[in-house]
Amino acid sequence: MTSRRDFLKGAVVAGASGSRLAGGAPGLIESQRSGRWSSPATWAGGSVPQPGARAHVAAGHRVAFDVVSKAPFRAVFLSGTLSFAADRDTCLDTGLIRIGGGLMEDGANMTGHEPSSAALEAGTSSRPIPRQHSVLIRLSYIDGMDRDSCPALVCCGGRMDLHGAPLSRTWAKLGAPAMRGATEVRLAELVEGWRAGDRVIVTATARAKRGDRFPDSVRDYPRTEERTIAAINEQVLLLDSRLDFDHIADGPYRGEVANLSRNVIVESANPLGERGHGMYHMHSSGSISYTEFRHLGKEGKLGRYNLHFHQVRDTMRGSSVVGASFWDSNNRWLTLHDTDYMVVRDCVGYRSTGHGFFLEDGTEAYNALDRNLAVQACRGKPLPKQTLSFDKNEGAGFWWANSLNSFTENVAVECDQYGFRFEMVKTRDSDPVRTVRQPDGSYRSVDVRELPFIRFENNEAHCQRVHACNLGGLDSDLKGGVAGVGPDGHHPFVIRGMRVWDSHWAFHPRSPSVMVDGMDIYKSDYGVWRPIYLRHAYRNLTMKEVHSLFAENLFEHPGDKPFEPEFPYPLDPVDDFPPLTVITQVERDGAGRLLVRGTTCDGGVVRRVTVNSTEAKAVRPNFLEWEILLKAREAPDGRITAFAEDAAGNRERQLHVRRVTPHGVG
Secondary structure (H helix, E strand, O other): OOOHHHHOOOOOOOOHHHHOOOOOOOOEEEEOOOEEOOOHHHEHHHOOOOOOOEEEEOOOOEEEEOOEOOOOEOEEEEOOEEEEOOOOOEEEEEOEEEEOOOOOOOOOOOOOOOOOOOEEEEOOOOOOOOOOOOEEEEEOOOOOOOOOOOOEEEEOOOEEEEEOOOOOOOEEEEOOOEOOOOOEEEEOOOOOOOOOOOEEEEOOOOOOOEOOEOOOOHHHOOOOEEEEEEEEEOOEEEEOOOOOOOEOEEOOEEOEEEEOOOOEEEEEOOOOOOOOEEEEOOOOEOOEEOOEEEOOOOOOOOOOOOEEEEEEEOOOEOEEEEOOEEEEEOOOOEEEEEEEOOEEEOOEEEEEEOOOEEEOOOOOEOOEEEOOEEEEEEOOOOOOOOOOOOOOOOOEEEEEOOOOOEEEOOEEEOOOOEEEEEOOOOEOOEOOEEEEEOOOOOEEEEEHHHOOOOEEEOOEEEOOOOEEEEEOOOOOOOOOOOOOOOOOOOOOEEEEEEEEEOOOEEEEEOOOOEEEEEEEEEOOOEEEEOOOEOOEEEEEEEEEOOOEEEEOOOOOOOEOOOOHHHOOOOOOOOOOOOOEEEEEEEEEOOOOOEEEEEEEEOOOOEEEEEEOOEEOEEOOHHHOOEEEEEOHHHOOOOEEEEEEEEOOOOEOOOOEEEEEEOOEEO
């Protein structure tokens, strides 16, 4: 059994005496000009902020943070820009960083935010912090602060950009079996940016048993192993110690190796004490790439998650979270709440209390979750005053209550209750009728149980203690579910290329109108468990070494079992929904040209993506990633407009527009 203290071994933890200061907020030290943090000339009165101080970067000033904190500041307020130096290692230790939103010692303040010029920069998307240097943001609890909201990193209508050195892949499949006692691990592909000293995990490839039964939580007997890279030789990693378990690589059934280390880091200074959390509010901007979030999240506290996009709706369209690692979180990894058009790609989540990648209340739509790895989302408890009271927070790698989003090439491993979970239950205090954005940009109240996926393709779940993929089914007490409400026969849930292996219940479909086009279930206890066949159609469903192939519900009317030669009958799918497009990055080169990158998602085939009247080039199939190089004359006013069309003739109505100025991208 891995103890809490053993799990934190190797983490940087501040002593309690260095994290606590006497109560009473000291006076504010304000910048008087742009300059270096370490320069007295930058600050009014000619004194550099000392530990315990409250520092304020005033509007119009740009201050370069160029020091290593020896003890925490009380708070850092930004009305101007604080930019971490890229030519040295830096560390900012503080009880609060507040980007915009005034000078309040509040790490939540969830209302009333307006756009501002305040900014925090640890690199930019085009100029990340170079690999030889690091940025460390440490969140320390300070006596007298509100424990419910601090310590915190919170963006209140300003801009927060955190960009570490990129990795070609943040996780990869095993290229060969890695057996017990081995110190070498071969990857299935060459990865760039991984280094000796990086912390990695090798994921479970078998469910853990204690005697003849499975443990109540994967925390009790995990098969995923943490190691440090001692050396790298092309696709082979030499680990710092021998593996304790076998990790298979058998055809398509392979474990993963994920890198948790980044050179831009946000952490709680004292993980065994009061933890910090991170949050973006409405009208904020900025993106995150290749940043490490560790030991964050306030356990049992609503809204105080590891990283939280709180009710930003479409005000942050163009922002993304790419290549981040989230590990040892006491409250989720990444939460999207009342948020649309967010791109979450190539992220690694490892060990959370409660659900990991979490779409909070059923209002979230048009988000793209692509190629993320979720490992050990563990059992938690329902949070006080949560919007959806039925959610028991039992630990899902991916959890959502509104399916009008895109899930592609994600993998869930060794989670306590679910790999992938769609859940929306009508109760006395939880209404499935939610306000959801429409393709024309308007908002309408709809029963979100009736909304299909934008796309659900090539996702995988393995070594799941209970459910691999639960689509609107019963909870662990066999109560609840979608109560027979789901999409119509023209707009079904479409699941393509799903793979499930070594799990208990592989697929639990209780929603009406489900079309499975390719599902591989291997070495599981149940294949399709207690389905209700109300407008279901299956094709290319294979099950091998499965104890019970179909476990129909015997106390309800399951409907007619799908007959593959009639596929897609009884469904009659129609593609009348437009694609969704997000411009994720714009870079200007030395010749004044603009390199524009983005992502497009659609339920069918994307015919073209057009940027300023020119067609973009697909970087990944179906324009899941695309790019284009615009000449200066193709964007004379700095305005960039992107939209997509699909093969069915649907054209995106809510075009994405970004504007390039001499100071950046809006």
